[in-house]
Amino acid sequence: MRQLFSYRRASWTVFASAWLLPVGWAWRQQAQLENAYPLSTCGMPIFSIYALAAIVAAVLSAAALTLGIVAFRRLPLPSTRKNVAELLVLAAPLAAALFFIIALFAG
Structure with missing residues (x-):
């Protein structure tokens, strides 16, 4: 029987959202702020x-x-190195975002 919900596909969809949505939102907000208050x-x-x-x-x-x-x-x-590498790729934006958050609030 075909599985209707794929955790792997869902993880890659959320992974793409983690990269695209916050960056796009931040750029849009920054552009709106610069247009509203140019000086x-x-x-x-x-x-x-x-x-x-x-x-x-x-x-x-x-x-x-x-x-x-x-x-x-x-x-x-028997998991392959490809599967472990996939988890490391999924963890990359989390590590980058946590590093950025710590750097922002640590001063």
Whole structure:
């Protein structure tokens, strides 16, 4: 019987969303802010936009990694290096977003 829900496909969809949605939202918000206030010199609104985008990217990436781990655990026992590499790729945006968040709030 064909499985209707694929954890692997869902993890890659959320992975793509973790890269595209926060970045696109941040660029759009920054453009709107620069159009609304062209002579503004304060960088705090831009800082908050990037911080929120990084937090959303981390949450989406954690969800993608969780779905990837569930898909990995459902595979037969002899797992290949390709499957482990896939999990590392799914964890990359989470690591980058967490590094960015720590750097933002650590000063």
